[in-house]
Amino acid sequence: MHGIKRTHLSEEAKRQRREREASKLKQYRSLDSQLLDLKASNQYDEQSFKLTTEILTLNPEYYTMWNYRRDIFVNFHKVNLSDDQYCKLFDAELGFIMLRLREFPKVYWIWNHRLWILENHPNANWKMELGIVNKLLTLDSRNFHGWQYRRIVIAKIEGDAVGSLDLEEFAYTTEMIQKNFSNFSAWFHRSTLIPRLLSQRKDDPRFKDMFEFISNEVMLLRNAMYTDPDDQSVWIYLRWLLTDDTFKTGISQDQYVGLLKDELRNVNELNELEAEDNGGVENNWCLKTIITIQTLIGEQTGSDVSAEVEIALNKLIEADPLRKNMYIDQLKHNWERQVVSMSDIFRVSVTQQFFNLIRLTAFDLIDLDTGIIDSGTPNGNQRNRFVQFASLFGSSTHGNSDTFVFMEVSSHFDDPNW
Amino acid sequence: MPAPKTQEPILSPYYQLNGPSQQIKVKYQHPILPMLLAKGKHIEYIKSLDTKTEDLTYYLTEHLRLNGTYWGLTALCLLDAKDTFNKSDIVKFVMSCHNKDGGFGSFPGHDSHLLSTLSALQILLIYDSLESIPCVDKLVQFIECLQLPNGAFQGDRFGEIDTRFVYTAVQSLAILGRLSMKVVQGAVEFISKCKNFDGGYGSVPGAESHSAQVFTCVGTLAILNRLDLVDSELTGWWLSERQLPEGGLNGRAGKLPDVCYSWWVLSSLDIIGKLKWIDFAKLESFILESQDLQNGGISDRPDNMVDVFHTLFGIAGLSLMGYEGLVAVDPVYCLPCDVSAKIRKWPYTE
Helix, strand or coil: CCCCECCCCCHHHHHHHHHHHHHHHHHHHHHHHHHHHHHHCCCCCHHHHHHHHHHHHHCCCCHHHHHHHHHHHHHHHHHHCCHHHHHHHHHHHHHHHHHHHHHCCCCHHHHHHHHHHHHHCCCCCHHHHHHHHHHHHHHCCCCHHHHHHHHHHHHHHHHHHHCCCHHHHHHHHHHHHHHCCCCHHHHHHHHHHHHHHHHHCCCCHHHHCHHHHHHHHHHHHHHHHHHCCCCHHHHHHHHHHHHCHHHHHHCCHHHHHHHHHHHHHHHHHHHHHHHHHCCCCCCHHHHHHHHHHHHHHHHHHCCCCHHHHHHHHHHHHHHCHHHHHHHHHHHHHHHHHHCCCHHHHHHCCCCHHHHHHHHHHHHCCEECCCCEECCCCCCHHHHHHHHHHHHHHCCCCCCCHHHHHHHHHHCCCCCCCC | CCCCCCCCCCCCHHHHHHCCCCCCCCCCCCCCCCCCCCHHHHHHHHHHHHHCCCCHHHHHCHHHHHHHHHHHHHHHHHCCCHHHCCHHHHHHHHHHCECCCCCECCCCCCCCCHHHHHHHHHHHHHCCCHHHCCCHHHHHHHHHCCECCCCCEECCCCCCECHHHHHHHHHHHHHHCCCCHHHHHHHHHHHHHCECCCCCECCCCCCCCCHHHHHHHHHHHHHCCCHHHCCHHHHHHHHHCCECCCCCECCCCCCCCCCCHHHHHHHHHHHCCCHHHCCHHHHHHHHHHCECCCCCCEECCCCECEEHHHHHHHHHHHHHCCCCCCCCEECCCCEEHHHHCCCCCCCCCC
């Protein structure tokens, strides 16, 4: 059950409801047992068909009855009706399904039945079906079934030798996004079309030049991210644009790096604006995107971006606490990449980085919220690191919370259980 | 003034209720005393489901009865109250749903479907009653015949294709110890095509990522020992982004939280070794706030109508997070760990 408010009926109210439902219940049960008997005896005729209409109106999730109904179509109507009559019957069936769908737009069995009817329709009009999908997606622009069904309908129309509908679908996603840029279903659909459009529709000026295309696409996103910087649809789509091989390999490296740097500047700017507006609090999605872009720049140029990544991760640990443990893991990962050997550690000065090392090591073992030591036993490497830090640190950093954590841990060195 | 007690942390009301556990492991600290899982109420709620024979809804949900029985029984197992149901009654009911084609429908007289077939097998496995199936070969054949040339499975003979059915087919065959190279290769190939750029998985190739489909895909790959195909950093990131500020998890970007995603998202994270990438305390509160403390059961969101589906997935989510006093659940099979341990693991050695 989804989205239905909880009510606690009194015994009296329950009794009244049962009384109200009693006749309906009796009718449903008798209809059901009648149908199951007919079905068991493979009775395919007008009467059994009518009864399935009745029960499916009462209970559209009764998959066995949708099955029975299809068997009646195949074993009775198809055999006894003219092609024209059979077509009309199927058209009427589409109307019947439509009524059910409007009432129950999330019932798999109904969508499934509609598809079966069209696939078995002697003269299926898939184009008209696209109009119907459009209508249904206007009612609920995120309906998972609706989008999937749309892709099937499009493939059927394309299969009828019309050729690719990618351009039309691209226009549709633009329209849906302009209506509501939080519609990730539309962004996702768009992402499935673009690689094909760029390789197959160079005749269209929009898709002729890949760099120009991606630049335009990024501009479209900029509007959206400035309007609502907390909307994840836009950021996830941006991530796709910046990381997908289509673009990574489709434009020159100079262009790609230029694009990355440009976008980094833009996101940094937005982040600063957000911080100004929010009393110094930076934007989570800006920070996440900065990490993605920095990492890509590092990959492309071979430059060391680990310090920038680390700064953003440290901010995210504070700013996006729900995913704190993910950032801590990423910080460890970043640190592992950064410090190849222990000797490298000692070359860096005692800075933020150094606190992080201790923090990281400590995270493996203790819970910072509670300060309580996990019962796990540290491995040799972890112990060695502690010893190194202990000798380096001495007592020079007393009062710092990181040191406090560290001291807590180091005080357990003598614990025989370790 | 009484002397302070030992160093035992006082933040554990479970401790006060249930006594000392083997190992006190404090995971997080609540600012206020947390709500507790109303175990007894939930057991009563699940028990009451089969007594509502005067309600119309009881009959309108017959097409889900076998699934519902699995949800209820598994929830009871996780609550350590397996004996609440009468084993022989349940096994008898399951076998009354067995059809001539080898598969199981959801209710006597209802058609066979992969969804109800898996529920039947899970129940029989819990009760060590797989031997009740008269002809396993026929059942295996029923499942195998639903695999299509591209490796996907249709749910029944009417052709609906969805990664849900790959999972149900694969787990069913795994329970029977009857996975085969052909099924495995096809399933892995199809699942791989359902992976999206954001790290999530869809119902078919080219479909938007959805948390429940991530579970069916990652779960299938786990059963088939092919987790190497999952980009766990990316998939883990996408899954962790499902958690909303109120603590609950959603199924897709921009959707509302729902208790059932406590299972779909959390089990997937656990399978890929990223269980802690969401905030446990917040999710725990969200699930516990969705309980009906008066009549038992858990709903999709706080203050909504409860049902047995959300009751199981709320409890199973809590179990994954190590909620004290719950039996451990296997994130791959959604069965108690001691039950899933009975399943022969792929690849078969002999």
